[in-house]
Amino acid sequence: MRAVMRFRIEFRGKFRPVRTMYTLFWLVITGGVLAYTLTGLLG
Amino acid sequence: MRRFVRENGLSLFFFTIFAVTLVGQSFAGRSNDNAVQAEHGDSPVTWWTYVMSTDFGGSVMENWQSEFLQFSLFILATIWLVQKGSNESKVPGAAGLESDEQQQIGRYTPADGPRWARLDDWRTRIYENSLLLAMTAIFFTTWLGQSLNNWREFNADARQHGDQSISWLTYLRNPDFWERTLQNWQSEFLAVGTMVVFTIYLRQRGSPESKPVGAPHDETASSG
Numbered sequence: 125m126r127a128v129m130r131f132r133i134e135f136r137g138k139f140r141p142v143r144t145m146y147t148l149f150w151l152v153i154t155g156g157v158l159a160y161t162l163t164g165l166l167g
Numbered sequence: 168m169r170r171f172v173r174e175n176g177l178s179l180f181f182f183t184i185f186a187v188t189l190v191g192q193s194f195a196g197r198s199n200d201n202a203v204q205a206e207h208g209d210s211p212v213t214w215w216t217y218v219m220s221t222d223f224g225g226s227v228m229e230n231w232q233s234e235f236l237q238f239s240l241f242i243l244a245t246i247w248l249v250q251k252g253s254n255e256s257k258v259p260g261a262a263g264l265e266s267d268e269q270q271q272i273g274r275y276t277p278a279d280g281p282r283w284a285r286l287d288d289w290r291t292r293i294y295e296n297s298l299l300l301a302m303t304a305i306f307f308t309t310w311l312g313q314s315l316n317n318w319r320e321f322n323a324d325a326r327q328h329g330d331q332s333i334s335w336l337t338y339l340r341n342p343d344f345w346e347r348t349l350q351n352w353q354s355e356f357l358a359v360g361t362m363v364v365f366t367i368y369l370r371q372r373g374s375p376e377s378k379p380v381g382a383p384h385d386e387t388a389s390s391g
Contacts, residue, residue: 141171145178152182156231157308160224164315167221 189227193218196226207327221323225316225347228309233351235306241359242299251387252367254378258387270295310348317344 197217250256268275273287283294318338368384371377375390382389
């Protein structure tokens with residue numbers, strides 16, 4: 125867990141605008157997958 | 168702001184056309200769905216109801232899964248397989264995972280390189296496969312999403328026709344699921360294969376997806 129946090133801190137330190145794009149794509153994919161897994165599960 | 172746009176233009180372009188086409192799909196899909204509803208004497212659905220429906224969800228997940236499968240397989244296959252002359256391939260003889268020096272792992276990691284590459288322990292083993300792991304995880308979750316939504320749609324259709332509903336596991340063996348899955352996969356595999364082969368002889372000046380215009384046909388991976 126500590127290693128993961130250190131990785132996140134290091135990653136956050138650099139490349140802030142590029143990280144924004146990276147995060148945006150992850151959010152869209154995760155949001156889409158969650159939303160449509162729920163529609164499939166709940167019918 | 169201008170710098171942000173200039174340095175992220177490629178991602179912004181694809182994100183924008185993704186959003187526009189997804190919204191377009193939702194409106195076209197809703198119109199089509201409402202036309203079918205009217206034929207059956209049912210009342211039309213709102214845009215939001217359609218967007219949260221299994222019909223729309225199944226269509227979106229169906230296409231997403233095949234794209235992520237395409238890239239997962241492309242990433243994996245290009246480790247071990249080469250195509251002489253292709254810009255999408257490593258040079259013949261370079262197949263495999265390559266040395267730590269070539270991959271800048273452990274003591275070969277530059278000072279500003281990722282820390283998880285330098286550590287050379289279990290974290291490096293995860294990080295060195297993180298692209299493939301992420302793409303494969305997205306493929307499997309979207310494929311699961313497709314199967315669940317298509318299954319609900321299949322059962323709703325069956326009930327309308329007075330047939331029995333089936334379980335999700337039974338649906339996974341149903342031709343309806345595999346027809347929807349394979350029709351997407353085949354087009355992705357053809358497109359990737361075409362890129363591999365076409366970049367041997369064809370060029371696009373200025374694109375990193377192409378070899379330089381004057382590069383010999385038998386030169387492999389010349390755009391790096």
